[in-house]
Amino acid sequence: MPDSSGSRRAGNAVQAIESCNSTWLFDAERMRFRRVPKGTSIDVPAPPEEWEPYFSLDLADDSGAFVVALNQAGTRLLRSYRHGVPCPHCDANATSELSLEAVKLGYDIDGTDDT
Numbered sequence: 001m002p003d004s005s006g007s008r009r010a011g012n013a014v015q016a017i018e019s020c021n022s023t024w025l026f027d028a029e030r031m032r033f034r035r036v037p038k039g040t041s042i043d044v045p046a047p048p049e050e051w052e053p054y055f056s057l058d059l060a061d062d063s064g065a066f067v068v069a070l071n072q073a074g075t076r077l078l079r080s081y082r083h084g085v086p087c088p089h090c091d092a093n094a095t096s097e098l099s100l101e102a103v104k105l106g107y108d109i110d111g112t113d114d115t
């Protein structure tokens with residue numbers, strides 16, 4: 001494992017994207033990200049295990065859609081939408097965003113739920 005506690009905060013390198021129910025944080029310097037429920041304080045440094053590596057982030061400015069590739073082959077993708085005002089996604093995607101509960105409980109972003 002690389003040194004992830006670090007002697008300095010890489011705050012400037014972290015890009016935050018708000019989706020309807022969560023905040024995505026992308027640490028471009030270390031190519032890792034995490035997703036937290038909206039309202040969670042992101043000023044508190046997260047333990048290393050709460051970050052997940054990613055390969056690329058593709059954010060479409062016009063639509064607000066973004067795709068996170070978790071590997072180079074692009075076979076593991078996460079898709080979401082940036083929350084906007086007005087936001088067409090809050091209503092349409094309310095159900096799917098409920099999966100965030102799983103993130104809160106066990107941070108299992110692949111949805112392999114074997115509790």
Ligand SMILES: [Zn+2]
Nearest residue numbers: 020083087090
């Ligand atoms: Zn929204």
